Amino acid sequence: MSTVLVWFRRDLRCHDNATLRRAVAEADTVVPLYCLPDRLTGEGMFGLDRVGPHRAQFLIESLADLRESLRDRDGELYVRSGDPGTVVPEAAEEFDADAVYWQALPGPEERDEAGSVRAGLADAGIDSETFWTHTLYHRDDLPRPPDEIEDTFTPWKDRTEAKATVRPPKPAPEWVHAPNGGRRASSGADDLPTLADFGFGEDEATVDDRGVLDWTGGETAGLDRVATYVWERDCLREYRETRNGLVGADYSSKFSPWLSFGCLSPRQIHREVEQYETDRVENDSTYWLVFELTWRDFFQYQLAKYGAKWFQPGGIRDRDDIRWRRDRAQFERWARGETGIPFVDANMRELNATGYVSNRGRQNVASFLSNNLRIDWRLGAAYFESRLVDYDVASNWCNWAYQSQVGNDSRDSYFEIVGQATHYDPEGAYVTRWCPELSALPPEYVHEPWTMSEHEQADYGVELGTDYPAPMIDLEASYEKLR
Template sequence: MSRAIYWFRSDLRLEDNEGFNRAVNGFDEVVPLYVLDKSWLEGSQLGIERMGVFRLKFLLESLQDLKEQLKAIGGDLHFIIGDTVEQIDQVRKQFNCDTLIAQKSAAWEEEEQERALSEIINSEFVWGDTLYHLNDLPYLLEELPDVFTAFRKSVEKKAEVRSLVEAPLHVNIAEGVGTDIPGLDEMGYSAPVQDDRAVIQFQGGSGPALNRLNYYLWDKELLANYKQTRNGLIGGDYSSKFSPWLAHGCISARQIYWQVKKFEKYVRKNSSTYWLVFELIWRDYFHFVAKKYGAKIFQREGILGEDKIEWGDDRLFHLWRDGKTGEPFVDANMHEMNATGFMSNRGRQNVASYLMHNMRIDWRLGAAYFEKMLIDYDPCSNYGNWIYIAGVGNDPRGGREFNIQRQKDMYDPKGEYQELWA
C-alpha cells in the first residue's frame, strides 16, 4: 500500500490545490499534516517575536476550517507543534510514508526547509501560490525583469492563468491520523479583544474567504468601484480585504481571478475589475522576486546590495511601534494595526516611509514588526514592499518617500481616520 504525507503550508484549502490532488490521486492513503513551527512561537527577528496573537488566531481558525473540510470527504488533519523538519521525519516513521508532497514556497527560509526534507524523504513540491504558474512565465526566473511594469506587460501578453483544480470528493487517510486544533487559551494566549473600530472582524478559513469573495463581488458588487475606493481608510467596503485569506492560502489567487472574469461577463468590466487583477499580479511579482533573490530580500541592502539611506539611531523604534511618533496620521495607522492586526495599504506605505525616511530607523525592524502584527503577513509581499520603499528593491525611482501631510490631506482630509484611531 502506498502512503504519502501531504504537508499543508500556506495552502489551507482543498479547492484549487494541485498538490493535495496529486497526493489523493497518486497514493492509496494520505496523511494530511500541518506543522506549526515552534520558531514562529518562540523565535524572534531583531528582538521582535515572529507571530503575534492576531495572526495566530486567524491561523488556528483556518486550520479548524481545513480540518472540517477534510472530515467532510472522509479525512482529517494531523496537527503538530515543533521543529518542522524533525516533526515530518517522525510522522514519516510513524505512518510508514515514503513520499512527501507539499506546495512549493518562494521564500528563502521555507526553501531551506524543503532542501532539508528532500534529504530524508522522497519529496515533491508543487507550485501553487501565485496567479501565474512559475513554469508559464515567458522567460526563465533568472531573467525576471527587475521592474514591475515590464513583468506585468509580459505576463499579460504572453502568459495565461490556468484553470482551477477541483477539490477531491474523497480521501483515504492512514489509521490514526487526526489531532485536535488547540485554542488560543490552550496555547497560553489570551484572545484579542475585538475592537468595534476594526474594518471587519476577520475569521480564518476557506469558508469565510469564499463568503468575503461573494460579498464583495456578488452581494454588494463593490468590485465595480474598487479602483476609486481602494485607498480608503475607514470601514470594510473600500477594498477587497482578501489578503489575510490569500496569505494563508484559504483562497487562491486563481479562485479570485476567475470570479473576477465571471463578474466582468455578467455584471461589468471596467478599470476597477482590471485593477484587482493588477494587484494580484503585483503579489505574483513579489513572490517571483523572492524566489529569484533568496535571502537578499531580508538584508538591509536588499537586492541591490547597497544602502540608499543614511541610517540613524534605532533606539527610537519603540515610538513608531507604539504609535507615539507625534505624527497623527502615522500614529493612527499604528494604533489600528496594534488593536486589530490590520492596516490599509495606504497606511502601510506611509508608516514604512516615515520609519525609514523621517526617523532613519532600519527598515528591517519595521518589517519584523509587521511580521508579528499583521494577519495577512506573507514573507514575499512584506519584505518585497519594504525593500521597494527603502530603495533597495524593485522601485525604478530608487525608493518612495511620502509627504505625510500631503497624504493625510488627500486620503483623510477631514481628519476622520485620525480621530477614530487617535
C-alpha cells in the same frame, strides 16, 4: 496499497490545491499533516515576536476549518509541532507513507525547511515531490524563469500578461481517504495549536470594534468574503476608485489574510473576476484587482530571485550610502502610534488593535520610519511581520524595501505624510477614529496639531505633550534632508 502524506504549509485549503489533488488521485490513503514550526512561536529579528496574536488566531481558525473540510471528505488533519525537518519524516514513517507531497515556497527559511524535510525523507527511502500553488501565474508558465525576471514591475507584468495565461482553478477533491479507515487524529498529539502556544492570552487576539473586519481564518470564511465582496455587495465594479480608502469593510477586497495562508487561491479569485465580467460588468476596476494580484506575484518571484538579500540593510540594490539608525526609543514611539504625527499614529494604532491596516496607511508609516526617521527599515518590516494578520514574507519585505529605497523602485520617492493625510482623510474621520483625543479639532488642525497656537490648544482642550504627543521630529526639516 499506497499512502501519500501531504504536508500542508501556506495552502490551507481544499479548492485549487494541486498538491492535495495529486495525492488523492494517486494514493489509496492520504495523510494531511500540518507542522507548526518552532520558529513561528518564538522571537524573530530584533527580538520581536514572530507571530502576533491576531495572526496566531487566524492560523488556528484556518487549521480548524481545514480539519472540518477534510473530515467532510472522509479525511483528517494531523497536527504536530517542532522542526519540520524532523517532524515530517517521522510522521511519514509513522504512517508508512510511500511519498510526501508539499507546496514549494520562495522564502529562504521555507526553502531551507523543505531541504531538510527532503533530506530526512531521502534517508528513510521515502519519495518527495513539490507543487507550486500560491501564485496567479504558475512558475512554469512565466516567459522567463524567476532568476531572470525584470526588476521593474511594469515590463515584467507586460511580458507576463502577453505571454502567459492563468491556469483555471481546480475543484476540491470529493474524497480524501484517511488511513486506518478514517482514524481520527488523536486528542493530545494532534490537538490544534492554541494562543498559549504562541505565548498569548485569549483576550489579546480580540479585534477592536473599530476594525475593518472581524477576521475569521479558514477557507470557508475566505470564500464567503469573496462571495460577499464580489457578488452580494457588488464592490468590484468600483474597486479602482475605492481601493485607497481607510475606513470600512469594502473599500478594498480584504482578501489578503486568506491569500497569505493559502485559504484562498488567487486563481479562484481570478475565475470569480472573469465570471463577474461576464455576468455584470468588465471595467478598469475588475482589471485592477487582477493587476494587484499580479503585483503580488511579482514580489513572490522577486523573493525567489534574490532570496536572503531581501533581509539585508542595503536590500537588493546593495545600497551602502544610507546610514540606518537603530534608535530603539524612537522605533517604539512609532510602533506604539505615539509619534505626534496623527496620520502615522492612527495607522499604527489600527495595526496594533486589529492586525490590519490599509495599503495607503502601510505605505505612509513605512515611508515615515525609513525616510523621515531613517530608522533601519528592517525593524519596521519585522514589526509588521509580528503584527499583521495577512503577513506574507514576499509581500511584506519587498514592499518595505520598496518604500525604503532599497527594493524594486528606482525613483527614490517618499511620502509627504501631511499631504497624503489631507488628501485621503480630508475631514480627519480616520485619524479621529484612532486618535479620539483629537476629535475636538477642526479638520485643518487634525493632521497638523503642532500648527496650533497655545491659545488654540487651550480652546480646543488639546494640549500638545499632555493630551496628545508633540511631534517627535520636525517633519519639514526631515524632508529637507531627503530633497
